[in-house]
């Protein structure tokens with residue numbers, strides 16, 4: 001059981017001409033969230049393992065890689081080799097998720113599963129005992145700066161109940177449209193990791209936003225735990 005919510009700033013919203021300086025401003029982040037987009041699974045391209053290596057050189061935070069790709073089994077090793085600490089793959093994209101999770105564990109990485117907004121939480125039933133982290137998308141993946149989908153709270157609560165039934169306690173991460181205005185409610189619903197791109201990188205003082213997101217999320221988490 002965590003004693004506080006963790007914050008994972010999404011580097012997609014950073015100024016790439018100043019990547020090192022941008023990451024340097026985030027000494028308080030627990031993780032750095034790294035969105036990989038292949039132009040097939042989502043209608044956008046982002047970056048690959050070489051940029052992840054550059055991120056690794058610029059931060060002490062753990063690297064939280066989110067693969068929005070159609071062929072996760074073929075690329076997970078690239079990202080572990082580049083320094084990923086967590087690799088999350090989409091339930092909607094993986095043909096053999098248990099094999100991918102096994103491979104990540106063999107390589108010493110934490111394994112995550114991601115579901116898109118239309119995918120019901122019940123579809124996680126078969127893998128919930130195997131994963132270290134579940135990422136619930138709170139926007140349709142592909143772009144930063146979108147509005148948070150309100151139905152996410154119910155999905156997080158439902159996932160929390162599923163975890164209790166199974167006697168497991170994976171990290172529960174929420175990604176997309178996360179801001180200071182929903183961080184507390186997300187912690188209260190059961191989220192333990194908040195991904196935030198625009199809210200952090202577009203702020204004047206990104207480190208302060210990271211601390212505030214963590215504090216609000218943790219207040220919510222404590223309210224849920226009573």
Ligand SMILES: O=C(CO)[C@@H](O)[C@H](O)COP(=O)(O)O
Nearest residue numbers: 141142143144145177197198
């Ligand atoms: O995976 C994604 C988008 O596909 C997210 O990680 C976004 O990058 C989050 O950005 P904001 O909604 O916080 O701006």
